[in-house]
Amino acid sequence: LPPGDLAALARRIADAGVAVTVLPATDLYMMSRDRDHSVPRGVADANFLAEHGVNCSISSNNILNPFTPYGDGSLIRMANMHANVLQVSGAARLRDCFAMLTARSARLMNLPDYGIAVGNPADLVVIDAESPEQAVAEIRHPLAVFKRGRRTVTRHPAELHRPG
Structure with a gap:
C-alpha cells in the first residue's frame, strides 16, 4: 500500500485495538516463492504501524517447520532481521524494535504484572548491552534468564584465547 493508505489503515487497526505480531523469518521465507x-x-x-498507534510485537512462529525452516528461537535475532530488512535507522526506532520483544509484547498478552516492581514475578533476561538499541544492532544474546526468580538459562560469553 502507498504510505498514506497504510497510515490510514494503521490508524483504523489502532482504533480497533488490534495488535500485530510480525514474523520476519517466516515472511521472508514464504514471500514471492514464485x-x-x-x-x-x-x-x-x-515500526511504521507502531508510529501510527498500533501495538506491535516481533516474534517467530514454529521453527524448523515448512514455513520457518531455519532458526534458533532468538527474538533478538528477529528484531535485528526486522531492522535490517526494513532499513530501520536511528536509536529511537531500534529501541522500539527492542520494546516489541519486551514491553509491547507484554501489553499484547495483557500481562498486568510486567516489569520490575515490588510484588511482581522476578521474570527477567540479562543481556550484556549498554542499551536496547545495542542489543538489537549487535544481536546480543541473553546471558541469563530468570523465571519467577529461578535461573532457567545460562549462556557463557565467548572467550578469545591468544595463540601460542
Whole structure:
C-alpha cells in the first residue's frame, strides 16, 4: 500500500485495538516463492504501524517447520532481521524494535504484572548491552534468564584465547 493508505489503515487497526505480531523469518521465507528475480521484501513494517498507534510485537512462529525452516528461537535475532530488512535507522526506532520483544509484547498478552516492581514475578533476561538499541544492532544474546526468580538459562560469553 502507498504510505498514506497504510497510515490510514494503521490508524483504523489502532482504533480497533488490534495488535500485530510480525514474523520476519517466516515472511521472508514464504514471500514471492514464485519469483526468480526482483523479489520484494515482504515483511510488515512494525515500526511504521507502531508510529501510527498500533501495538506491535516481533516474534517467530514454529521453527524448523515448512514455513520457518531455519532458526534458533532468538527474538533478538528477529528484531535485528526486522531492522535490517526494513532499513530501520536511528536509536529511537531500534529501541522500539527492542520494546516489541519486551514491553509491547507484554501489553499484547495483557500481562498486568510486567516489569520490575515490588510484588511482581522476578521474570527477567540479562543481556550484556549498554542499551536496547545495542542489543538489537549487535544481536546480543541473553546471558541469563530468570523465571519467577529461578535461573532457567545460562549462556557463557565467548572467550578469545591468544595463540601460542
